[in-house]
Amino acid sequence: QIRFILLQNRQGKTRLAKYYIPLEESEKHKVEYEVHRLVVNRDPKFTNFVEFRTHKVIYRRYAGLFFSLCVDITDNELAYLESIHLFVEILDHFFSNVCELDLVFNFHKVYLILDEFILAGELQETSKKSIIDRMGELEKQD
Amino acid sequence: MGSQGGFGQSKEFLDLIKSIGEARSKSEEERIVLREIETLKARLSSPNTSKYKLKEYLIRLLYVEMLGHDASFGYIHAVKMTHDENLLLKRTGYLAVTLFLNEDHDLIILIVNTIQKDLKSDNYLVVSAALNAVCRLINEETIPAVLPQVVELLNHQKEAVRKKAVMALHRFHLKAPGSVSHLVSNFRKKLCDNDPGVMGASLCPLYDLIANDADSYKDLTVSFVSILKQVAERRLPKSYDYHQMPAPFIQIKLLKILGVLCSGDKKASEQMYTIVGEIMRKCDTASNIGNAILYECICCISSSVPNPKLLEAAANAVSNFLRSDSHNLKYLGIDALSRLIKISPEIAEQHQLAVIDCLEDPDDSLKRKTFELLYKMTKSSNVEVIVDRMIEYLINMSDSHYKTEIASRCVELAEQFAPSNQWFILTMNKVFEHAGDLVDIKVAHNLMRLIAEGFGEDDDAADTQLRSSAVESYLRIMGEPKLPSAFLQVICWVLGEYGTADGKYSASYITGKLADIAEAHSTDDTVKAYAVSALMKVYAFEIASGRAVEILPECQSLIEATLASHSTDLQQRAYELQAVLTLNAAAVKNILTTDSTHDDVEVDRDLSFLNGHVQKSLVNGARSYIPESERSGAINVKIHEERELSSGYGGLRFEAYELPKPPPLSVPQAVSDGELIPVPEQQQASSYVSDMQLPSSPLPFQPDGVSPELKLRLDGVQRKWGRPTYASPSPS
Numbered sequence: 001q002i003r004f005i006l007l008q009n010r011q012g013k014t015r016l017a018k019y020y021i022p023l024e025e026s027e028k029h030k031v032e033y034e035v036h037r038l039v040v041n042r043d044p045k046f047t048n049f050v051e052f053r054t055h056k057v058i059y060r061r062y063a064g065l066f067f068s069l070c071v072d073i074t075d076n077e078l079a080y081l082e083s084i085h086l087f088v089e090i091l092d093h094f095f096s097n098v099c100e101l102d103l104v105f106n107f108h109k110v111y112l113i114l115d116e117f118i119l120a121g122e123l124q125e126t127s128k129k130s131i132i133d134r135m136g137e138l139e140k141q142d
Numbered sequence: 143m144g145s146q147g148g149f150g151q152s153k154e155f156l157d158l159i160k161s162i163g164e165a166r167s168k169s170e171e172e173r174i175v176l177r178e179i180e181t182l183k184a185r186l187s188s189p190n191t192s193k194y195k196l197k198e199y200l201i202r203l204l205y206v207e208m209l210g211h212d213a214s215f216g217y218i219h220a221v222k223m224t225h226d227e228n229l230l231l232k233r234t235g236y237l238a239v240t241l242f243l244n245e246d247h248d249l250i251i252l253i254v255n256t257i258q259k260d261l262k263s264d265n266y267l268v269v270s271a272a273l274n275a276v277c278r279l280i281n282e283e284t285i286p287a288v289l290p291q292v293v294e295l296l297n298h299q300k301e302a303v304r305k306k307a308v309m310a311l312h313r314f315h316l317k318a319p320g321s322v323s324h325l326v327s328n329f330r331k332k333l334c335d336n337d338p339g340v341m342g343a344s345l346c347p348l349y350d351l352i353a354n355d356a357d358s359y360k361d362l363t364v365s366f367v368s369i370l371k372q373v374a375e376r377r378l379p380k381s382y383d384y385h386q387m388p389a390p391f392i393q394i395k396l397l398k399i400l401g402v403l404c405s406g407d408k409k410a411s412e413q414m415y416t417i418v419g420e421i422m423r424k425c426d427t428a429s430n431i432g433n434a435i436l437y438e439c440i441c442c443i444s445s446s447v448p449n450p451k452l453l454e455a456a457a458n459a460v461s462n463f464l465r466s467d468s469h470n471l472k473y474l475g476i477d478a479l480s481r482l483i484k485i486s487p488e489i490a491e492q493h494q495l496a497v498i499d500c501l502e503d504p505d506d507s508l509k510r511k512t513f514e515l516l517y518k519m520t521k522s523s524n525v526e527v528i529v530d531r532m533i534e535y536l537i538n539m540s541d542s543h544y545k546t547e548i549a550s551r552c553v554e555l556a557e558q559f560a561p562s563n564q565w566f567i568l569t570m571n572k573v574f575e576h577a578g579d580l581v582d583i584k585v586a587h588n589l590m591r592l593i594a595e596g597f598g599e600d601d602d603a604a605d606t607q608l609r610s611s612a613v614e615s616y617l618r619i620m621g622e623p624k625l626p627s628a629f630l631q632v633i634c635w636v637l638g639e640y641g642t643a644d645g646k647y648s649a650s651y652i653t654g655k656l657a658d659i660a661e662a663h664s665t666d667d668t669v670k671a672y673a674v675s676a677l678m679k680v681y682a683f684e685i686a687s688g689r690a691v692e693i694l695p696e697c698q699s700l701i702e703a704t705l706a707s708h709s710t711d712l713q714q715r716a717y718e719l720q721a722v723l724t725l726n727a728a729a730v731k732n733i734l735t736t737d738s739t740h741d742d743v744e745v746d747r748d749l750s751f752l753n754g755h756v757q758k759s760l761v762n763g764a765r766s767y768i769p770e771s772e773r774s775g776a777i778n779v780k781i782h783e784e785r786e787l788s789s790g791y792g793g794l795r796f797e798a799y800e801l802p803k804p805p806p807l808s809v810p811q812a813v814s815d816g817e818l819i820p821v822p823e824q825q826q827a828s829s830y831v832s833d834m835q836l837p838s839s840p841l842p843f844q845p846d847g848v849s850p851e852l853k854l855r856l857d858g859v860q861r862k863w864g865r866p867t868y869a870s871p872s873p874s
Contacts, residue, residue, distance in 0.1 A: 014208055046507070047473045050507050051510060078474060079434040079438065081470070105156070107208070124306070127338070127339065127379070138267065
């Protein structure tokens with residue numbers, strides 16, 4: 001089960017934060033700060049999985065952004081690493097060669113895409129095509 | 143960047159984002175954000191803003207909050223926006239609401255109504271938005287309000303809606319398992335749904351249900367295997383392919399489920415041998431996702447009952463993992479190895495070298511995983527090496543949560559596999575030295591007990607030797623600064639019991655050392671207490687063996703200090719010490735026999751030695767004792783007493799204290815969380831209240847046989863016993 005998803009840049013600014021467990025505001029900030037510290041200093045040769053409190057954080061760096069996923073200890077790490085990649089592929093497709101600024105200026109859309117991909121802490125839909133189609137329908141409403 | 147200016151954002155918004163991005167320092171960014179907040183506050187509360195503007199303000203609000211500032215003044219606007227008819231505005235409202243609010247927030251109540259309406263809407267996009275919100279914001283209390291609609295939506299014609307409905311139900315199940323237990327058959331049906339997305343979604347709740355109770359779902363094994371086969375044979379639409387692997391995430395989920403279903407069940411496992419073997423062969427080991435599937439297969443195999451061919455395949459895969467250069471794969475390899483060891487320990491032998499390499503690696507996560515593996519691999523032949531490594535790691539570690547875990551692991555291993563008593567004591571000493579305060583206090587007591595009982599052998603000579611070596615090592619260690627408190631307690635105890643036993647050290651030497659400890663740690667009462675008791679024992683042994691007691695001046699001042707100490711425990715010990723000093727040898731021998739510390743202390747519960755006295759008083763006309771059970775009608779105080787005595791050190795009460803005096807009894811309102819189901823709760827509530835009438839102990843809960851009338855309980859209570867406030871019957 002996924003507990004939260006964070007997109008942070010190297011300076012620690014949170015570009016996207018989605019929590020699937022209830023947390024107070026102050027706790028959220030603490031978490032974001034700790035995860036950032038944990039992830040930003042890690043040697044790229046090391047594993048992409050780190051222990052974090054009593055869970056695990058699976059992270060991957062794309063250009064200047066760190067995508068971090070917090071999951072339970074028992075989850076399949078590599079699978080979640082790949083789900084991060086799938087998410088990035090979807091974003092890439094949607095924004096046509098996505099870059100960090102795209103995500104910043106359209107963060108509300110990124111949230112919508114995320115909601116199609118992951119719901120209630122579990123992977124909801126793994127077909128890139130159907131997610132893109134859904135977003136297309138939503139865009140038409142605009 | 144075509145998406146930058148389009149989609150209706152105003153220039154202000156773009157400026158905002160740009161300026162924050164370009165801000166040079168944190169304070170500049172804060173200034174900008176605060177200015178933005180002010181603007182938003184003003185505009186949001188003004189009545190003239192158009193709806194579309196409102197939508198944009200909400201988005202800006204979201205941005206502000208994401209940067210870490212509080213935007214709670216805007217929540218209510220988000221809620222209002224969800225009421226809007228226009229789909230776009232509604233969606234923005236829902237988005238804002240799911241990001242701002244938590245399920246415990248007060249504003250949820252306002253939303254529940256909207257959600258209910260929207261779930262019934264014709265427009266499937268509206269329904270989806272509502273379902274999104276449901277997944278995030280519904281908690282136990284509000285589940286019943288939306289449950290029926292969500293169930294209906296399981297049969298909606300749009301597969302996207304069905305999918306979200308399944309996920310929503312899964313979330314309900316996580317929050318309150320009871321609420322969806324009757325819907326299990328729906329989950330099963332969804333498994334057979336046409337759309338693979340829905341089928342994939344239904345795997346989530348099914349996994350949870352199966353994890354809780356595998357037996358009732360054994361019949362689904364066949365269906366899962368056949369689905370897995372279809373997926374592996376690429377019968378799902380192409381869009382589910384990911385890096386040339388067919389629907390890998392679904393495969394992984396299915397493998398997980400199968401692992402749980404087949405654990406310990408040979409018949410069920412047989413059904414999946416072929417398909418799992420197939421999948422393992424087809425996996426593309428070059429890609430990450432292929433390896434992920436492979437790893438999941440290994441997990442599945444290790445938790446079920448495998449056949450030798452599969453095991454071999456798994457072992458091969460593990461070797462490949464461990465040999466690869468990528469840390470990720472090594473990590474997975476170690477994890478898989480630790481799972482496989484449970485089934486076939488020989489595998490570990492082949493890979494010892496690789497494992498040791500991982501241990502040396504600077505990567506911390508890898509090290510931890512390797513330690514976990516080593517922990518499972520420990521046998522008496524390699525325990526020394528492993529534990530030594532662990533202690534080294536312990537010393538360098540800074541994360542106290544993990545330190546505790548490793549320390550307790552070391553202790554466990556040492557206890558189980560210690561090759562010699564000597565080594566055991568040394569190891570325990572080291573563990574205590576570095577992590578003493580983090581280890582459970584029971585471990586310290588265990589150690590003391592072990593030294594006392596001498597490992598269960600009857601060889602007295604070995605025991606005494608053990609103890610003298612313990613004494614020596616402790617005397618040496620004592621000099622070091624910053625020893626943790628638990629360790630000091632153990633040291634004091636051992637010195638007190640056995641310091642003078644072998645005659646090597648004189649009583650004055652030992653007592654001097656003990657006084658030093660107490661001086662050095664004068665703030666730690668427990669250590670002082672142990673030191674004082676140890677002093678007492680040493681003196682007692684002196685007296686018992688007929689030697690005159692010479693009290694060093696430090697000890698004298700220590701004793702005097704503790705006599706006047708604030709802690710009653712310390713005072714008591716000091717007084718006892720003084721009393722012991724005045725006794726003669728025979729009396730002391732009676733109190734503190736040497737070498738009987740491991741005899742069980744017998745507690746004479748019935749106080750039978752007083753029986754003579756009781757008989758005499760009865761004969762003289764005293765009233766005989768009415769057992770309490772007859773007096774009060776229902777309690778069994780003995781249970782309470784026994785519980786208290788057996789709860790170990792210090793008689794810690796684990797039951798809740800008595801509940802406060804009950805309010806004047808009217809209909810017991812909102813006693814439990816199930817407010818929406820008032821009728822059957824009544825009985826529970828009344829017995830809860832009547833529990834409070836009888837103050838001695840928390841009762842073992844008796845749901846049956848308690849009538850709603852409260853008067854019943856008070857029949858046996860005599861007014862003169864017990865606290866009058868509780869015994870007075872309240873009108874029911």
